Amino acid sequence: MLIALDLDGTVWDHHDISSLYPPFKRVSPLKIQDNRGAEVTLRKHVRDFLQWARNSGHIITTLSWNDFQVAYQALRAFEIDAYFHYLVIEPHPRKDKMLYYLLRRIKAERGVEIKPQDIVYIDDRDIHIREIWENIGPVRFIQFGIDVKCFLEIIPLLSA
Known part of the structure; x- marks a missing residue:
């Protein structure tokens, strides 16, 4: 499974x-x-969630509309950058395009084709999900703050 995490308002x-x-x-x-x-x-328990995801064999990526250097420095300062297999941080709002290119990269590097139903996208806002569903497919969307209030609540959702 690919777990794609927004940063602003979600991870922090x-x-x-x-x-x-x-x-x-x-x-x-x-x-x-x-x-x-x-x-x-x-956010509390982000590290616990990321550790669980890595130990469970999931591929973890950021999916963030930000300046790469600033966001990366924040990830490093929090000492959570090493949990992520991929850092997809670009200065534009088209998360569907970011995800599309990431899926191509994963296929080229790992020889793994990830289907939309094997992607979990976690964001505090739903403004990108329509474009992702239209251009990538029916990824699973978890809205942080609405569907879950804590990262520990995500683990049983993905373990079921």
């Missing part, structure tokens, strides 16, 4: 990490701060 509480000013420094286990003092909080 900030809604536009690209507007911040790295370098980031870690101020607590779940909090980083940019060089102007803006704080970003990692």
Whole structure:
């Protein structure tokens, strides 16, 4: 299974990490701060979820509309970058195109063709899902904050 995670508002509480000013420094286990003092909080249990997903053999990717360098520095500051097999972070809103090219890359690199029904897309907003369904197919969508309030709630949904 491919698990695609949005970052802003999903993995962390900030809604536009690209507007911040790295370098980031870690101020607590779940909090980083940019060089102007803006704080970003990692959602509780994200690490537990990512560890479960890796241990379960899932392919994990980001699927984020952001500036790559800023988002990557935040992932590194939180020390969660290594959990992801792929970092798909691009400065445009077309997540369907990001996912399309990722699926081609996975097929070329791993020889694995991932079907839409084997993709789980997790985002705090549903604004991209229509284009993904139209151009990729019926991926499973979990809306963070609506369908689940905590990353630990996702594990039984994907284990069933």
